[in-house]
Amino acid sequence: MSAKPARKSAHAVAATASRKPEAAMITDVKAIRARARQHIQDGAITSSYNADRGTVIKLLNEALATEIVCVLRYKRHYFMASGLMADAVKAEFLEHANEEQAHADRIAERIVQLGGEPDLNPDVLSKRSHAEYVEGSDLRDMVKEDLVAERIAIDSYREIIDYLGDRDTTTKRMMESILAQEEEHADELADLLDGWTGK
Ligand SMILES: [Fe+2]
Ligand SMILES: [Fe+2]
DSSP: OOOOOOOOOHHHHHHHHHSOTGGGOSSOHHHHHHHHHTTGGGTTOOTTOOSOHHHHHHHHHHHHHHHHHHHHHHHHHHHHOOSTTHHHHHHHHHHHHHHHHHHHHHHHHHHHHTTOOOOOOHHHHHHHOSSOOOOOSSHHHHHHHHHHHHHHHHHHHHHHHHHHTTTOHHHHHHHHHHHHHHHHHHHHHHHHHHTOOOO
């Protein structure tokens, strides 16, 4: 069944009819076009970009390091998981590792869009990461450490989002959607810990 197209109210029809096409533009098109031609090497970043690009790139590189360390920690836990609940938990670890990798890729792509370079130098990744790489002594400990790391990511991403505010809404939206997934991860890990039996 196809939905009926929404009917315009009489008010909306009148407003459309009376509006001159050019007058409806938000700003001078010529000026926008001229600005776009200047600094074309800046790619997606135009002169209306309001944030401090260097700071945003630095914050994103910290988030990128956090994601990579999380991928590595989840992978380690995935391969080392053993015990009564290992099968169910292993699947969760692997899913989280893959989702953290997808976050890392989105962040790295945005860094490039902003004219920066994703810093993936393994020598400095763990120092820049907000979350830690903790191996965990047993399955329950691994889940606990993953929950701690997720909570750290949640707090630091929320701070990045607050900083971005209205200055860079594209980066902000990306970080908001990553944050939502970190909250899901934390929720799943907390549920696992709640119903824990055995090692
Ligand atoms: Fe993540
Ligand atoms: Fe996560």
